[in-house]
Amino acid sequence: MANELLILTTGGTFDKRYPEGQWIKEFAFPEGHESAVEDILHRARVAADSYSRAWIFAEDSTDITDVQRTQIADRCAAAPQSRIVVTHGTDTMTLRIDPKTGQVSDQPNTASVIAARNLDKTIVLTGATQPAVMRDSDTDFNLGLAIGAALIASPGVYIAMNGLVLEWSQSVKDVDGRFRRR
Amino acid sequence: MANELLILTTGGTFDKRYPEGQWIKEFAFPEGHESAVEDILHRARVAADSYSRAWIFAEDSTDITDVQRTQIADRCAAAPQSRIVVTHGTDTMTLRIDPKTGQVSDQPNTASVIAARNLDKTIVLTGATQPAVMRDSDTDFNLGLAIGAALIASPGVYIAMNGLVLEWSQSVKDVDGRFRRR
Amino acid sequence: MANELLILTTGGTFDKRYPEGQWIKEFAFPEGHESAVEDILHRARVAADSYSRAWIFAEDSTDITDVQRTQIADRCAAAPQSRIVVTHGTDTMTLRIDPKTGQVSDQPNTASVIAARNLDKTIVLTGATQPAVMRDSDTDFNLGLAIGAALIASPGVYIAMNGLVLEWSQSVKDVDGRFRRR
Amino acid sequence: MANELLILTTGGTFDKRYPEGQWIKEFAFPEGHESAVEDILHRARVAADSYSRAWIFAEDSTDITDVQRTQIADRCAAAPQSRIVVTHGTDTMTLRIDPKTGQVSDQPNTASVIAARNLDKTIVLTGATQPAVMRDSDTDFNLGLAIGAALIASPGVYIAMNGLVLEWSQSVKDVDGRFRRR
Numbered sequence: 188m189a190n191e192l193l194i195l196t197t198g199g200t201f202d203k204r205y206p207e208g209q210w211i212k213e214f215a216f217p218e219g220h221e222s223a224v225e226d227i228l229h230r231a232r233v234a235a236d237s238y239s240r241a242w243i244f245a246e247d248s249t250d251i252t253d254v255q256r257t258q259i260a261d262r263c264a265a266a267p268q269s270r271i272v273v274t275h276g277t278d279t280m281t282l283r284i285d286p287k288t289g290q291v292s293d294q295p296n297t298a299s300v301i302a303a304r305n306l307d308k309t310i311v312l313t314g315a316t317q318p319a320v321m322r323d324s325d326t327d328f329n330l331g332l333a334i335g336a337a338l339i340a341s342p343g344v345y346i347a348m349n350g351l352v353l354e355w356s357q358s359v360k361d362v363d364g365r366f367r368r369r
Numbered sequence: 370m371a372n373e374l375l376i377l378t379t380g381g382t383f384d385k386r387y388p389e390g391q392w393i394k395e396f397a398f399p400e401g402h403e404s405a406v407e408d409i410l411h412r413a414r415v416a417a418d419s420y421s422r423a424w425i426f427a428e429d430s431t432d433i434t435d436v437q438r439t440q441i442a443d444r445c446a447a448a449p450q451s452r453i454v455v456t457h458g459t460d461t462m463t464l465r466i467d468p469k470t471g472q473v474s475d476q477p478n479t480a481s482v483i484a485a486r487n488l489d490k491t492i493v494l495t496g497a498t499q500p501a502v503m504r505d506s507d508t509d510f511n512l513g514l515a516i517g518a519a520l521i522a523s524p525g526v527y528i529a530m531n532g533l534v535l536e537w538s539q540s541v542k543d544v545d546g547r548f549r550r551r
Numbered sequence: 552m553a554n555e556l557l558i559l560t561t562g563g564t565f566d567k568r569y570p571e572g573q574w575i576k577e578f579a580f581p582e583g584h585e586s587a588v589e590d591i592l593h594r595a596r597v598a599a600d601s602y603s604r605a606w607i608f609a610e611d612s613t614d615i616t617d618v619q620r621t622q623i624a625d626r627c628a629a630a631p632q633s634r635i636v637v638t639h640g641t642d643t644m645t646l647r648i649d650p651k652t653g654q655v656s657d658q659p660n661t662a663s664v665i666a667a668r669n670l671d672k673t674i675v676l677t678g679a680t681q682p683a684v685m686r687d688s689d690t691d692f693n694l695g696l697a698i699g700a701a702l703i704a705s706p707g708v709y710i711a712m713n714g715l716v717l718e719w720s721q722s723v724k725d726v727d728g729r730f731r732r733r
Numbered sequence: 734m735a736n737e738l739l740i741l742t743t744g745g746t747f748d749k750r751y752p753e754g755q756w757i758k759e760f761a762f763p764e765g766h767e768s769a770v771e772d773i774l775h776r777a778r779v780a781a782d783s784y785s786r787a788w789i790f791a792e793d794s795t796d797i798t799d800v801q802r803t804q805i806a807d808r809c810a811a812a813p814q815s816r817i818v819v820t821h822g823t824d825t826m827t828l829r830i831d832p833k834t835g836q837v838s839d840q841p842n843t844a845s846v847i848a849a850r851n852l853d854k855t856i857v858l859t860g861a862t863q864p865a866v867m868r869d870s871d872t873d874f875n876l877g878l879a880i881g882a883a884l885i886a887s888p889g890v891y892i893a894m895n896g897l898v899l900e901w902s903q904s905v906k907d908v909d910g911r912f913r914r915r
Binding site (some may be wrong): 409410412413414415416417420487498505506507509510511512513514515516517518519520521522529532533534547 | 557591592594596597598601602630654680687688689691692694695696697698699700701702703704713714715716729
Binding site (some may be wrong): 564567569572573574575576577578613642647650664680681682684685686687695724726727728 | 746754755760766795829832863909
């Protein structure tokens with residue numbers, strides 16, 4: 188139950204904001220903003236030195252490339268910590284049901300890329316249905332769930348979403364946007 | 370100080386939400402959702418029959434057409450109420466400073482279209498810097514400001530934004546997104 | 552429509568917070584905290600120099616004394632501004648229906664004390680059903696409503712609550728906690 | 734990682750609300766309100782049948798009696814679930830530093846009463862620094878943290894607060910209101 192935990196952020200709905208200025212129509216990851224992880228840990232009254240944090244990049248998960256997935260896995264492998272939480276967009280976090288076929292899609296996903304490394308580490312991916320800046324966001328709960336699991340679970344790659352903690356290969360994002368056991 | 374007030378909603382940042390499901394990257398005006406005006410009036414403990422409300426359409430104000438501006442003015446003219454608040458996207462609500470020239474842009478704007486009708490009514494336009502669904506939104510204050518002005522001001526077309534209530538021809542949206550007196 | 556507006560704060564539900572530490576059971580007005588008015592104006596993207604603000608005292612309105620009511624009226628009289636918003640607890644802001652008799656209570660109230668001065672100023676009192684620190688608070692809307700009215704209304708003493716702007720002598724807090732026209 | 738989890742609620746800061754009406758000065762546990770746990774699980778997009786929930790009583794933890802502590806332990810023992818989260822006021826949840834002596838107080842606490850039963854179950858206590866109804870609350874994160882731990886940890890009695898998951902006998906609430914390892 189050691190607290191040597193690392194939180195890696197990669198963007199996704201979790202960290203989207205609505206920019207201010209002129210002729211703005213869409214969410215973005217505004218430059219110069221810290222990750223919403225900082226706001227959440229502040230609200231949670233978590234001491235600043237409890238966990239290490241690093242921002243890898245800020246990307247909608249539908250835009251994450253294979254190179255970027257490798258980059259995430261590299262950071263997990265290189266980290267001195269053996270317990271890691273990764274915030275990530277939900278569409279390519281793990282397996283996904285393809286709405287056209289109703290079957291598990293064969294698209295690339297980050298959990299499988301990390302798992303292929305066979306790291307002797309506990310790695311928990313989480314994300315958000317609504318950005319952290321929204322009144323009705325699930326980010327605070329999800330980050331708590333992921334950290335609670337990451338502090339305790341045996342080595343493996345897990346998904347913490349919708350109140351569940353699942354081994355990645357047993358998890359799937361369904362067509363309604365909710366994660367469930369396969 | 371009669372309470373015969375009508376609130377017309379036309380979309381804009383005020384009413385944007387973040388949809389849930391798969392492969393979603395942007396804000397939208399989800400079908401089937403009431404205007405955020407309803408949520409705000411509920412939070413404000415305003416009795417349900419205090420004001421009339423009507424949703425004209427839901428559009429980002431950079432996409433509003435001349436036909437739609439005419440539609441808004443028509444609704445103001447036809448309404449039995451003489452005091453009207455219009456929620457509207459901020460980019461074409463009133464005059465705007467063009468970031469390229471630093472001068473007032475000659476783009477169409479809704480306040481001028483309503484004003485051209487010379488209605489003997491008090492009409493106050495307001496909008497939002499952050500959508501009502503955000504923790505840090507200005508919608509609750511702005512709607513209160515607009516209603517406070519609309520209940521009392523003499524006939525005319527006004528802009529209620531950034532804590533100011535200005536006659537429309539004296540108002541301008543500046544390059545930083547804030548409204549100020551011209 | 553000049554912006555020479557003063558906001559006076561006097562505590563009330565508007566400004567209550569929940570202290571942190573040990574053996575805490577009740578709301579309070581923690582020392583060292585600015586008024587929630589500052590947070591609301593920040594959320595509303597109101598420029599810092601738009602209005603003057605002053606904190607008179609922080610008191611639950613059921614505890615406000617006659618001396619303190621006089622103090623509020625004195626500040627209104629002495630202020631260089633002719634447009635003033637006062638945030639105040641709701642139980643002794645204006646007239647109140649006594650739940651025991653169903654009639655207007657003859658308890659002291661601040662609006663009547665200010666009105667007795669016959670100041671040639673526009674003074675709007677507002678307050679809150681839920682503190683500003685609550686998710687479901689009415690403070691942002693109420694402050695906007697009060698400011699919108701204060702910027703425009705003729706001299707007099709007004710109550711801005713529950714979406715209404717009423718001359719104080721026409722207003723009453725009912726047994727359910729809502730303000731209505733007498 | 735089975736989802737056979739029970740959430741028991743016992744009041745505390747977690748579930749305090751601010752009542753509406755007349756002559757109200759303090760927080761309360763309003764009758765007829767569900768626990769804030771329901772709101773949090775809704776925000777977290779947790780399926781309604783994921784966990785069982787039961788409200789034992791609503792009490793500030795400084796008022797909880799020995800009889801009530803026994804009642805909580807009885808419910809843990811009698812529950813068919815072997816994984817249980819208990820929401821509880823923070824002052825008597827576990828060990829506490831007495832501000833007068835700077836030493837661990839010998840006051841009764843609920844974690845020790847549950848632990849004395851030697852149940853073969855995973856029981857995680859959590860609470861709140863700010864009520865769930867506050868904008869700046871830690872409840873969503875804390876409940877997520879407690880559930881993440883409860884789904885995975887070996888039998889024992891744990892405290893999930895301030896981003897930490899600690900065996901109860903190793904945890905202490907310090908004089909600043911924060912929990913830390915003894």
